[in-house]
Amino acid sequence: MRAAIEKHGPNPCVLTMPDERTPHSTAVDWVGLPARVVECATRSRALDLLDSAGGRALQEEYVEWRTVRDGVGVRRVEITTEMGEYWRVLAAHEPERLLDLVAEFSRQEDIRPDEVFGGLNPLDPSSTPEEREQAFASAMLATDDPNPYNDGRLAICCLSRSANTLRALAGMIAASTRILLTKDDVTDRVRCLTSAEAIPLLGDAGQVGRASDPVLIERLMRLAYERRLVALDDPVGVYVHSVEHSRLRTPDGGATPSDWFAFSRGSPPDETADGKPRWQRVCLEVPAETGWTVGDLVDSATGQPIRYGGQIAEMVQVAVIFRVSDPHAAAVDEPTLMQLDGVAELQCVDVVDLTEQVDSDHSDAL
Amino acid sequence: MTGARLQPGIYHSRGRRPPPNFRLVFLNASPGTVPDDIAGALEALHQMLGGLPQGEVRELDGQPDDHVEHSAEQFAGLEHMFAFGPRLFDDRLHDPPLTTVDRPDFLAYLPDDGPFPALRWVDGHAVSNLGEADVAIQLTGERPSGVNCAAVEIWKLLVDLGTPLSVVATFDGFGRHDGRGWLGFHDGVSNVEVSQRLHALAAPGDPDWMEGGTYMTFLRLAVDLPAWRRLSRTEQELIVGRDKLTGGALVATQRDENGEVIPVPAEPPGEDATDRQLSDHIDPPQTTDPLVEASHIHRANQNRASPSAPGALRMFRQGYDYLETLAGEEPRLGLNFVSFQRDLGIVQHMLHLPGWLGDVNFGGPADPGEGEPDQVRLIGVVAGGFYAVPPDDHPFPGAGCFPAPAAGE
Numbered sequence: 001m002r003a004a005i006e007k008h009g010p011n012p013c014v015l016t017m018p019d020e021r022t023p024h025s026t027a028v029d030w031v032g033l034p035a036r037v038v039e040c041a042t043r044s045r046a047l048d049l050l051d052s053a054g055g056r057a058l059q060e061e062y063v064e065w066r067t068v069r070d071g072v073g074v075r076r077v078e079i080t081t082e083m084g085e086y087w088r089v090l091a092a093h094e095p096e097r098l099l100d101l102v103a104e105f106s107r108q109e110d111i112r113p114d115e116v117f118g119g120l121n122p123l124d125p126s127s128t129p130e131e132r133e134q135a136f137a138s139a140m141l142a143t144d145d146p147n148p149y150n151d152g153r154l155a156i157c158c159l160s161r162s163a164n165t166l167r168a169l170a171g172m173i174a175a176s177t178r179i180l181l182t183k184d185d186v187t188d189r190v191r192c193l194t195s196a197e198a199i200p201l202l203g204d205a206g207q208v209g210r211a212s213d214p215v216l217i218e219r220l221m222r223l224a225y226e227r228r229l230v231a232l233d234d235p236v237g238v239y240v241h242s243v244e245h246s247r248l249r250t251p252d253g254g255a256t257p258s259d260w261f262a263f264s265r266g267s268p269p270d271e272t273a274d275g276k277p278r279w280q281r282v283c284l285e286v287p288a289e290t291g292w293t294v295g296d297l298v299d300s301a302t303g304q305p306i307r308y309g310g311q312i313a314e315m316v317q318v319a320v321i322f323r324v325s326d327p328h329a330a331a332v333d334e335p336t337l338m339q340l341d342g343v344a345e346l347q348c349v350d351v352v353d354l355t356e357q358v359d360s361d362h363s364d365a366l
Numbered sequence: 367m368t369g370a371r372l373q374p375g376i377y378h379s380r381g382r383r384p385p386p387n388f389r390l391v392f393l394n395a396s397p398g399t400v401p402d403d404i405a406g407a408l409e410a411l412h413q414m415l416g417g418l419p420q421g422e423v424r425e426l427d428g429q430p431d432d433h434v435e436h437s438a439e440q441f442a443g444l445e446h447m448f449a450f451g452p453r454l455f456d457d458r459l460h461d462p463p464l465t466t467v468d469r470p471d472f473l474a475y476l477p478d479d480g481p482f483p484a485l486r487w488v489d490g491h492a493v494s495n496l497g498e499a500d501v502a503i504q505l506t507g508e509r510p511s512g513v514n515c516a517a518v519e520i521w522k523l524l525v526d527l528g529t530p531l532s533v534v535a536t537f538d539g540f541g542r543h544d545g546r547g548w549l550g551f552h553d554g555v556s557n558v559e560v561s562q563r564l565h566a567l568a569a570p571g572d573p574d575w576m577e578g579g580t581y582m583t584f585l586r587l588a589v590d591l592p593a594w595r596r597l598s599r600t601e602q603e604l605i606v607g608r609d610k611l612t613g614g615a616l617v618a619t620q621r622d623e624n625g626e627v628i629p630v631p632a633e634p635p636g637e638d639a640t641d642r643q644l645s646d647h648i649d650p651p652q653t654t655d656p657l658v659e660a661s662h663i664h665r666a667n668q669n670r671a672s673p674s675a676p677g678a679l680r681m682f683r684q685g686y687d688y689l690e691t692l693a694g695e696e697p698r699l700g701l702n703f704v705s706f707q708r709d710l711g712i713v714q715h716m717l718h719l720p721g722w723l724g725d726v727n728f729g730g731p732a733d734p735g736e737g738e739p740d741q742v743r744l745i746g747v748v749a750g751g752f753y754a755v756p757p758d759d760h761p762f763p764g765a766g767c768f769p770a771p772a773a774g775e
Binding site (some may be wrong): 001013024025026027028029030031037038039042043184185186187189190191194195196208209210211212214215217218219222223226241242243246247249253255274275300301302303304314315317324326327343 | 370380452470471474477479480482559560561562570571572573640641642644645649651652654656659668669670671672674676677680711714715718719720724733760
């Protein structure tokens with residue numbers, strides 16, 4: 001957070017850590033299907049793209065997933081919101097625990113250390129935490145040379161896209177927790193900027209069209225408008241709050257039991273101060289004794305069978321929790337009204353590029 | 367984003383208020399209907415309905431000019447809007463298919479065992495949901511007789527033409543001049559800012575025939591008024607999130623010496639209100655009081671962001687109350703919840719997600735603590751459906767869904 005504040009300049013509303021001045025918690029939530037990709041490509045195309053070989057690059061809502069298929073259809077969908085930064089710390093200080101987790105997520109007996117740490121043996125007492133962290137990051141978080149234990153081929157462990165990092169989240173907070181006002185063209189009243197108006201003013205701190213960034217930015221601007229102090233809750237994270245499981249129907253039209261979704265890597269509601277769950281991983285799998293698979297389930301909201309992981313990500317509600325002060329606690333100068341040059345336009349270049357690549361791959365395959 | 371392609375009947379522009387009278391007419395096509403027949407019927411309906419505000423009534427063609435003026439007065443302000451339900455796209459019901467264009471993904475039937483986790487059918491399940499049809503026509507106007515007579519003109523035309531479309535259901539409603547609903551509270555105050563409404567409304571081109579159109583949610587909601595009236599004013603205010611008399615949004619709660627909750631409303635904007643006070647009244651500041659956060663107005667706009675943020679789940683509401691009867695043990699009345707939004711997924715998320723409206727029937731804490739209002743099943747769904755409202759078009763809205771048959775077919 002400190003680095004983000006340094007990058008974006010002093011911000012009287014942002015604290016690096018919650019303290020006694022920030023007794024309240026408030027959550028901002030969204031669902032995990034990338035809204036920008038859907039808007040650029042259409043929903044059906046986006047679902048296909050996001051499950052394709054390069055689709056992970058577009059999973060940009062602080063939610064990444066892998067879709068496990070067999071010859072028939074979708075068997076399992078695994079979704080994570082765990083920050084790569086946390087796994088780096090785990091690699092540095094608890095490499096054995098990390099290897100156990102990778103084995104658990106890949107459903108393998110054990111994992112060879114080199115598969116997760118490259119050339120470094122993390123269990124060698126002579127290795128330093130810095131070396132272990134660096135070796136893990138190079139082996140598991142590199143997007144140009146993805147590792148099968150985190151790119152979905154064998155497992156998914158943590159978020160790996162640059163848009164889905166604590167660094168990106170902190171940058172957005174530092175950049176956008178400011179009072180940004182304009183006079184409304186239609187009503188002539190003073191109001192906070194919309195995200196589309198604010199994003200061009202925030203550098204690279206957010207992207208228009210996403211489910212996450214715009215709603216975070218507008219909420220943070222509103223908190224600043226109320227002159228509240230804001231900090232990320234401790235422990236920092238993007239948490240799974242719930243799943244719209246009641247949308248899913250079994251092949252005989254019945255309701256889908258909620259426990260077909262397995263939540264992990266976090267805390268249940270009865271272990272959190274605000275009674276809200278803080279999970280970081282959820283896996284949908286249909287018990288074998290039913291004779292069905294995930295691909296047999298139908299989303300009643302669309303009438304469509306589950307063919308893609310994105311259909312499940314769309315049902316997953318994730319949230320960032322902030323700790324905030326009472327209003328009027330931040331010493332903020334009276335803002336001036338902003339003259340706006342325009343609004344941010346939806347950017348689709350990367351989506352179009354991947355679409356062309358996938359189309360080309362399909363053509364080659366034929 | 368000009369909004370020029372939205373059909374009439376969606377009152378989103380500055381200074382336009384929905385006229386006080388409302389009727390929805392639902393039409394189904396009979397088995398074996400071909401697309402050309404549907405197109406012909408809809409074009410005829412569009413033309414006929416468009417003539418009514420000019421006093422052009424089919425059976426009265428040739429009436430004296432002053433009588434034409436009377437007819438025009440009768441249909442003053444009448445606007446009609448065409449919308450297509452999931453049934454229109456259902457090939458299991460229509461052989462041959464009525465249209466070959468793609469069904470929008472979220473244009474789906476309401477589930478029989480729902481329709482939503484906390485908003486249920488009044489009878490427990492959809493025995494015969496009359497709110498889902500091939501075509502819905504929304505009629506709005508200045509006079510009750512105008513929208514009612516227009517509905518009957520629809521029936522007459524379909525009978526006279528012998529078309530395969532027939533009326534299967536109709537629902538009416540009325541607006542109130544005091545801005546309140548059956549619960550006695552101000553309703554619609556927190557609707558989307560005028561300058562943001564087109565962002566909330568205009569559908570993307572997915573599928574492409576819907577670009578510039580919008581989607582309608584219709585839920586005829588029965589209100590359990592006796593149950594509501596058994597609650598204290600404090601309980602009602604905590605559930606709604608506003609002061610009952612002034613309409614001021616609650617900003618906090620306090621406890622008295624007995625532990626009873628006391629709602630703390632914002633001051634309503636007076637004549638000398640600042641911009642900020644006016645904005646806060648329309649779109650209340652976010653609160654960090656969990657009890658206020660659990661109220662209806664915060665649940666319905668949990669993230670307090672504009673429609674340009676997809677995660678804000680904003681919709682433009684245009685509801686009308688109804689009263690069916692006061693006879694019997696309890697009155698039958700409620701709200702025709704009508705909302706327009708760019709994507710029906712927004713409605714699904716809002717009515718499924720906990721913290722929004724997925725874990726409570728209307729408002730208040732899902733798991734109330736000491737002194738907090740208990741959960742009351744206040745509203746239930748009598749009928750309802752999702753509809754695609756195609757962009758305005760010639761010779762009628764949605765004409766592109768029914769391509770003319772190729773020569774020789």
